Amino acid sequence: MRSDPLIAVEHVSREVTDSTGTLTILHDIDVALPARQSTAIVGASGSGKSTLLAIIAGLDRPTRGTVRLDGVDLFALDEDARAAVRAQRLGFVFQSFQLLGHLSALENVMLPLELLGRGDARARATEMLGRVGLGARLHHHPRTLSGGEQQRVALARAFVVEPQVLLADEPTGSLDHATGETVMALMFEMNREAGTTLLLVTHDRGIAARCDRQLHIEAGRLKPAA
Template sequence: MSQPIIAVEHVTKQVQDSTGTLTILHEIDFTLLPNQSAAIVGASGSGKSTLLSIIAGLDTPTTGTVRLAGTDLFALDEDARAGVRASKVGFVFQSFQLLGNLTALENVMLPLELQGRSDARMQATEMLKRVGLGERLRHYPKVLSGGEQQRVALARAFVVRPALLLADEPTGSLDFATGEKVMELMFDLNREAGTTLVLVTHDRGIAARCDRQLQIEAGRLVTSAS
């Protein structure tokens, strides 16, 4: 049997507020195999985005850990976790997170350049063509539509061929029709790349397209349906 790409083990996240200790996540456990897709679903404030941040190693759990391709993320220091993210993880955010002073091509080249890749320009150009933006390489984010910006973000995420893609409400800033097109492209790219996909969504239709649905209620994993 394949080794899990993601193993979330007894993850609890607590913070202190004026009323005392607030538990955001409580004893979360699940694994995902290579090429699987999973949707994290639940009401606003249920802990979905916090869980995604912990899976990425961007936030730290109070107890428990996350193993990415067998590596215990929280046995590493922040620099080492950043290195793991750079080599194994792609991100797509609701707010696109493109750098406004870089062109579409430069935004997609950036993660490859950080890896020291000499073919960054060629690979980024090909990926932008794949997402239908071959004519927009030298355009800056401010002149691109929301759908085009999200396609640049998809190209940036997939160009490094990550083992894991994390997406946080990827259609939340888009109208319905544009969101549908972006999600179709995301699932197509995911199949082509053989990536494990974890996405946070309120959209039950999007969630239903994933292999598994991880239902979070008040910080607890209440179902892990296939």
């Protein structure tokens, strides 16, 4: 049985400096996240939630500290190696969907598989779009899809590579409440089926309560569990 955490955030701080001085966005964040656990990162706007998520993904570099994914120090790798880790092991869902407008739903979902050199990209993407209820919308472009449909395409794209970790940054932020509830129910269902480790940034207390664990960040500091 696995004893080491899948994700280890080790004394991570993030500072930015400009002409007015230095601003500390994250203060000495130290936390371990086990495999297959769902975790919500919650806090007020500007508290550092999205910065922490970006550092865990290797998209932003900490000023001090590091992140280990399955024992691998992400910041001991160069950018190309970190990009390879993201492509192979991480899935992303964003508030703004981040779909490529010139590609169809099918092509958007195929893309990460094609970048990995998978020969079954079309079949896998077709299957995954059917899983999220868009089997009849394969050839539609994002501009012709509703917000909820676009986020379901984003879910299919995230899960199609069978990631170890799913990172979701305010995934319902651009959706109305009812659509957001539908998308989140689908995300949690797919996450359970795949046994993925879910790390979710949200300001929605109801969504956070559905996770196994909540991390509360206040002014860049991780608050002790209540």
